Amino acid sequence: xxxxxxxxxxxxxxxxxxxxxxxxxxxxxxxxxxxxxxxxxxxxxxxxxxxxxxxxxxxxxxxxxxxxxxxxxxxxxxxxxxxxxxxxxxxxxxxxxxxxxxxxxxxxxxxxxxxxxxxxxxxxxxxxxxxxxxxxxxxxxxxxxxxxxxxxxxxxxxxxxxxxxxxxxxxxxxxxxxxxxxxxxxxxxxxxxxxxxxxxxxxxxxxxxxxxxxxxxxxxxxxxxxxxxxxxxxxxxxxxxxxxxxxxxxxxxxxxxxxxxxxxxxxxxxxxxxxxxxxxxxxxxxxxxxxxxxxxxxxxxxxxxxxxxxxxxxxxxxxxxxxxxxxxxxxxxxxxxxxxxxxxxxxxxxxxxxxxxxxxxxxxxxxxxxxxxxxxxxxxxxxxxxxxxxxxxxxxxxxxxxxxxxxxxxxxxxxxxxxxxxxxxxxxxxxxxxxxxxxxxxxxxxxxxxxxxxxxxxxxxxxxxxxxxxxxxxxxxxxxxxxxxxxxxxxxxxxxxxxxxxxxxxxxxxxxxxxxxxxxxxxxxxxxxxxxxxxxxxxxxxxxxxxxxxxxxxxxxxxxxxxxxxx
Numbered sequence: 001x002x003x004x005x006x007x008x009x010x011x012x013x014x015x016x017x018x019x020x021x022x023x024x025x026x027x028x029x030x031x032x033x034x035x036x037x038x039x040x041x042x043x044x045x046x047x048x049x050x051x052x053x054x055x056x057x058x059x060x061x062x063x064x065x066x067x068x069x070x071x072x073x074x075x076x077x078x079x080x081x082x083x084x085x086x087x088x089x090x091x092x093x094x095x096x097x098x099x100x101x102x103x104x105x106x107x108x109x110x111x112x113x114x115x116x117x118x119x120x121x122x123x124x125x126x127x128x129x130x131x132x133x134x135x136x137x138x139x140x141x142x143x144x145x146x147x148x149x150x151x152x153x154x155x156x157x158x159x160x161x162x163x164x165x166x167x168x169x170x171x172x173x174x175x176x177x178x179x180x181x182x183x184x185x186x187x188x189x190x191x192x193x194x195x196x197x198x199x200x201x202x203x204x205x206x207x208x209x210x211x212x213x214x215x216x217x218x219x220x221x222x223x224x225x226x227x228x229x230x231x232x233x234x235x236x237x238x239x240x241x242x243x244x245x246x247x248x249x250x251x252x253x254x255x256x257x258x259x260x261x262x263x264x265x266x267x268x269x270x271x272x273x274x275x276x277x278x279x280x281x282x283x284x285x286x287x288x289x290x291x292x293x294x295x296x297x298x299x300x301x302x303x304x305x306x307x308x309x310x311x312x313x314x315x316x317x318x319x320x321x322x323x324x325x326x327x328x329x330x331x332x333x334x335x336x337x338x339x340x341x342x343x344x345x346x347x348x349x350x351x352x353x354x355x356x357x358x359x360x361x362x363x364x365x366x367x368x369x370x371x372x373x374x375x376x377x378x379x380x381x382x383x384x385x386x387x388x389x390x391x392x393x394x395x396x397x398x399x400x401x402x403x404x405x406x407x408x409x410x411x412x413x414x415x416x417x418x419x420x421x422x423x424x425x426x427x428x429x430x431x432x433x434x435x436x437x438x439x440x441x442x443x444x445x446x447x448x449x450x451x452x453x454x455x456x457x458x459x460x461x462x463x464x465x466x467x468x469x470x471x472x473x474x475x476x477x478x479x480x481x482x483x484x485x486x487x488x489x490x491x492x493x494x495x496x497x498x499x500x501x502x503x504x505x506x507x508x509x510x511x512x513x514x515x516x517x518x519x520x521x522x523x524x525x526x527x528x529x530x531x532x533x534x535x536x537x538x539x540x541x542x543x544x545x546x547x548x549x550x551x552x553x554x555x556x557x558x559x560x561x562x563x564x565x566x567x
Contacts, residue, residue: 086454
C-alpha cells in the first residue's frame with residue numbers, strides 16, 4: 001500500500017479494534033535510554049563482547065561522518081539489553097526521511113534534516129519496523145518516545161542563487177526553489193509561505209532572530225500566529241498524530257522549543273495531548289529541549305507553565321524539560337573539579353516551582369551526556385578520561401535524585417569519544433570493521449553497576465517520589481555544614497512518608513573520607529537506630545545523636561569515588 005504524501009490523505013480516526021497501550025507509571029518513574037538510531041545496532045546477528053572492562057565503541061572520523069547502518073530492527077532485536085540495564089523507556093533520535101544535499105554536509109544520519117514527515121527513513125527501516133519495535137517494547141512494559149522536529153525542516157529548498165543567506169533586521173528573503181520536485185512531504189509543506197525565510201541565525205539569544213531565523217542550512221518553519229502560520233501548525237500536528245495512530249507512540253521529545261513561538265508550542269502540545277486521549281492513551285509524555293540556564297527553562301516548568309503573549313495567558317503544555325543546568329553543574333561535582341555548592345544552590349533556587357521538594361522531579365529530565373553538546377567547541381563524552389567509578393556515580397546520582405533519569409547510549413559501556421565535531425561523541429555500538437561483533441556487553445562493570453542501582457530505583461518508592469535534601473557533613477561529629485571543597489562527601493536524602501534513603505559519594509579521586517553525615521532526626525529518633533547499606537558496601541552503621549542538640553548523624557567511611565546508598 002502506498003504511503004501517504006499529503007495531509008489530505010491521512011485517516012486520523014483510531015484504528016478499528018485496536019487497543020492503544022497505556023502505562024500507569026508517572027514520567028518521573030521512567031529510566032530513559034536515549035538512542036542515536038544510526039549508531040545503536042544494525043540488523044546483523046552479531047555476537048557481543050563479553051568482558052568486564054569498558055569499550056570505546058567503533059568508528060573513525062570518516063566512518064562517523066556518514067550513515068553507519070543502525071536500524072529500527074537492530075533496536076528491536078536488542079531491547080532486552082536495554083531492559084536489563086534497568087531502563088523502562090527508549091527515546092529515539094529522529095527517524096523520518098532525511099534529505100541528502102550534495103556538497104552540503106550530505107549525510108544527515110542524525111535525523112534532524114527531515115524532508116518527509118510521513119515516512120521512515122529507508123536507511124532506518126520501514127513503518128512496519130517502527131510498529132514492531134513499539135509493540136516489542138510494550139510487551140516488555142517499556143515506553144517509546146520519538147524525537148520530533150517541528151521548528152524547522154531539512155534543507156529542502158534554497159534561497160536565490162543557492163547562496164547562504166543570514167538574518168538581517170528581520171528581513172524576509174525571496175524563495176529560490178525546491179531542491180527536489182517531490183519533496184518535502186507532506187506536499188503541503190512545499191508552499192514557500194510556510195517558512196520564515198529570514199536566513200541563518202547569527203545571534204542565538206536575540207528575539208525575534210532566534211525564533212524566525214534558520215538553523216544553519218535547515219529551514220525555519222513559519223509558526224507565527226497568522227493565517228499561513230496556523231495552517232502550517234495544523235499540518236505538523238496532523239503529521240505527528242498520524243504516527244501516534246499508526247505506531248502507538250508514547251511520547252515526544254520536542255527539539256528546539258525555545259526557537260518556536262510560545263503559542264505554537266502550546267497549540268502543538270495541547271493538540272497532541274487531546275489526540276492521545278482520543279486514542280485512549282492517558283499518559284502521553286511531552287518533554288522539551290530548552291538549551292539555557294534556570295532563567296531560560298523555569299518559564300516552561302512547574303504545574304502551570306504559563307506566560308503572557310499578546311495580552312493572553314499561554315500554557316506551554318510540556319510535561320517536562322531537559323535539565324541543562326544540571327548537565328552543566330553535576331559533572332564538575334562528580335569528577336571533583338568544582339565545589340558542589342553550585343549544584344546544591346541550584347536545587348534550592350527551584351523549590352518554588354513545585355508543591356514539595358519531591359514534586360519538582362515531575363518537570364525535569366536529567367542527564368550527564370548527550371549527542372550534540374551545544375555551545376561546546378570541543379565535544380567530549382562524560383566518560384572520556386573518567387574512571388568507571390565516576391561514571392557509575394553520575395548515573396547513580398541521576399537515578400537517586402529528583403527528575404526523570406536519562407542515559408545516553410554507550411555511557412553504560414564507558415564510551416569516551418571526543419573531538420571537535422559532534423560525530424566523535426556518536427560512536428557505533430556495533431563494529432564497523434567486523435560484522436561479527438557488537439559492544440552490547442552485559443558483563444561490563446559499568447553496565448552491571450548501573451543495573452543494580454536502577455533496580456533499587458524501581459523497588460524503592462522514596463527514590464522516585466521522595467523529597468530531596470542535601471545533607472550537612474562534619475569531620476569531627478560536632479561542627480556541621482554543607483560541603484564547600486572540591487574533595488568532599490556529597491550526600492543527600494530522599495524522604496517519603498517517614499522513610500529515608502541516604503545517598504553519599506566521595507568526590508575525591510585519591511583520598512579516603514571518614515565524615516559524619518546528618519540524617520533526619522524525626523525518623524531516627526529512637527536509641528539503637530541503624531542505617532543499612534543497600535548499595536556500595538555491606539553492613540550497617542549506627543545513628544548517633546549530636547552531643548549539643550537533637551540532630552542525628554551517621555559516620556561514613558568511603559573509599560575514593562565510592563558511591564553508596566543506605567536505608
